[in-house]
Amino acid sequence: MDELVCYACDRRFDLDHRDRCTCGEPLWIDVDATGFDWPDGGPWSMWRYGSLLPVEPPDGIATAAGGTPLVRTPRLDVDGCRVHVKDETENPTGSFKDRGSAMGVSAAVHRGVGRVGTVSHGNMAISMAATAAGHGLACTVLVPADIPEDRLGHIARYDPRILRVEGPYGELYHESLALDAPIAFVNSDTPYRVEGQKTVALEVLETFAPEVPDAIVLPVSSGGQCSGIWKALGEAADAGLIDRPPRLFAAQSEARAPIVQAFERGDDVIEPVEPKETIAYSIGNVDPPSGARVLAALRDTDGGAVAVADDELEQARDDMARRAGICVEPSSAVALAGLRRLCEHGEIDAGEDVVVIATGTGFREPGDAAAVRSTTVDLDDLAGAL
Ligand SMILES: *Cc1c(COP(=O)(O)O)cnc(C)c1O
Ligand SMILES: [Zn+2]
Numbered sequence: 001m002d003e004l005v006c007y008a009c010d011r012r013f014d015l016d017h018r019d020r021c022t023c024g025e026p027l028w029i030d031v032d033a034t035g036f037d038w039p040d041g042g043p044w045s046m047w048r049y050g051s052l053l054p055v056e057p058p059d060g061i062a063t064a065a066g067g068t069p070l071v072r073t074p075r076l077d078v079d080g081c082r083v084h085v086k087d088e089t090e091n092p093t094g095s096f097k098d099r100g101s102a103m104g105v106s107a108a109v110h111r112g113v114g115r116v117g118t119v120s121h122g123n124m125a126i127s128m129a130a131t132a133a134g135h136g137l138a139c140t141v142l143v144p145a146d147i148p149e150d151r152l153g154h155i156a157r158y159d160p161r162i163l164r165v166e167g168p169y170g171e172l173y174h175e176s177l178a179l180d181a182p183i184a185f186v187n188s189d190t191p192y193r194v195e196g197q198k199t200v201a202l203e204v205l206e207t208f209a210p211e212v213p214d215a216i217v218l219p220v221s222s223g224g225q226c227s228g229i230w231k232a233l234g235e236a237a238d239a240g241l242i243d244r245p246p247r248l249f250a251a252q253s254e255a256r257a258p259i260v261q262a263f264e265r266g267d268d269v270i271e272p273v274e275p276k277e278t279i280a281y282s283i284g285n286v287d288p289p290s291g292a293r294v295l296a297a298l299r300d301t302d303g304g305a306v307a308v309a310d311d312e313l314e315q316a317r318d319d320m321a322r323r324a325g326i327c328v329e330p331s332s333a334v335a336l337a338g339l340r341r342l343c344e345h346g347e348i349d350a351g352e353d354v355v356v357i358a359t360g361t362g363f364r365e366p367g368d369a370a371a372v373r374s375t376t377v378d379l380d381d382l383a384g385a386l
Contacts, residue, residue: 001054004191005030007293015191018177026290028227029054029191033235038206043067046099046199052235054195057106061134064092065102066199070207070355075323076336079343080350083336084213085326086204086357094361096200096225097127103196104186105131114138117183119172121147121155122282123360128186129158140183142176144169154364173222173289189224189290197228198235204246204355205236213246214352215303217342219334219359220250220259221283223290230297246355247303249347250294251338253280253331254307259291263305268295279310282331282360304347308337316340317362327362335359 004013005028006021013027020026031052039048046066047057057063068090076083088096101124108116117140118128125141132139139160143152147164155162165172176185186193204213220226226248233245252260255278258270270291275284288294298305308316310330317333320326335356342348377385 001029001031003030004028007296026189026227026293027191028194028231031195031231031235033238036235036239036241038209038241044203046102046196046203049199049202052202053103053199054192055103055106055110057102058109058135061092061131062102062106065098065131065196066091066203068200068203070204071324071326073324073326076319076356078340078348081339081343081348081352081354083339084353084355085320085324086200086355087326088200088357088359089326089328089332089361089363091127093123093127093130094363095123095127096197096357096359097124098131099199100124100188100193100196100224100228101127101131101186104128104184104190104192105135105137107192108137108184108186109135111184113184115140115183117142117176117185119169119176119185119187121151124188125155125160126158129155129160132160133158142172150366170287187289188222188285189227189293193224194228194231197225198232199228200225200357201229201232202236205232205242208353209241211353212242212244213355215247215249215348216355216357217249217251217306217335217339218357219280219283219331219338220252220294221285221288221331223259223288223294225357225359226250226294226297227290230293230300233301245301248297248301249303249338249342250298250305251334252305252307253278253283253313253334254309255280256284256286257307258286259288259294260305260307262291263295263298268292270295280313280331280334282329283334304342306338306341306347308334308341312337312340320358321362326358328358329360329362329365332357332359332362 008025091098121143145164255276272287316337
């Protein structure tokens with residue numbers, strides 16, 4: 001585990017190489033999974049896969065990431081396919097991002113790096129700020145200058161240094177990694193993050209073992225999580241724990257669907273798209289840094305890609321609350337909305353076991369008071385009203 005490797009061309013680099021591969025693709029950590037087996041007992045946590053992970057967590061909030069439930073949700077079944085929700089909203093800050101932050105921050109602690117940073121104005125900023133705070137690291141968050149105040153408030157709860165950056169925010173992802181600054185940037189798909197993100201798939205596979213789910217549907221933006229999941233599937237196969245991978249399906253909002261469009265064109269590279277408005281604000285990356293790697297993952301697993309409209313994902317968000325008791329943000333509901341389309345188009349069949357990843361909590365969403373249905377009743381009339 002002391003080298004980075006390119007999934008596309010197999011070139012290798014030192015672990016502290018900060019750039020991408022010479023071919024332009026993102027790197028991940030080379031892990032030899034032969035001989036790995038599911039742990040015998042031990043706590044239900046992302047850290048139970050120790051020999052597949054590059055570092056161990058120091059005491060603190062990083063130990064609390066992952067180990068989320070996989071909930072069989074019959075009331076969300078679509079056309080006879082069985083839905084299981086991997087409830088990532090139960091992470092310390094309410095999103096799967098905590099897995100990658102836990103790994104990135106743990107690695108920084110081990111290497112004696114006192115300062116970490118990230119480029120995000122959403123869940124990743126909240127997650128990095130919280131995890132860094134829990135381990136006594138200084139955290140710098142680069143947000144766009146015009147970030148909405150309520151989102152800033154959620155990030156500021158953990159008191160990171162917040163820099164509002166003027167200028168093209170999309171370029172910051174690459175620029176922050178290339179900066180000559182004494183800060184370890186843990187961006188959406190940097191190698192340690194991907195190691196953390198892969199544990200969501202390890203947990204799903206271990207829960208199903210010796211069976212394998214037929215498909216996994218997840219919301220995709222930068223492609224960091226999908227990369228991690230694909231990597232985990234490869235490692236589980238190398239260890240002889242699965243004989244076929246679940247098919248991976250990437251779901252996006254129609255307003256910003258560069259990966260879906262590239263997949264449908266049959267391309268293996270991404271064309272950036274013009275940003276359009278959508279309520280799925282956490283998955284709005286119009287030029288995803290791991291987009292090509294996601295396309296490779298979808299094709300390798302015989303999966304696919306699907307885009308949904310805002311009204312479909314609103315419906316899916318409401319159904320997740322009203323039929324499964326799980327409160328997600330709109331970006332997260334894209335997965336269930338996507339599954340519904342995939343079933344409609346016959347890409348997923350009745351009888352299949354499908355895992356939908358609930359990536360982020362809806363608890364931070366403002367409620368819509370105007371849409372609330374309620375009845376006022378006099379105390380004396382209560383029995384009658386009931
Ligand atoms: C970040 C995020 C995603 C997208 O993950 P990527 O790794 O950027 O593809 C999906 N859902 C939610 C709620 C997120 O915060
Ligand atoms: Zn390469």
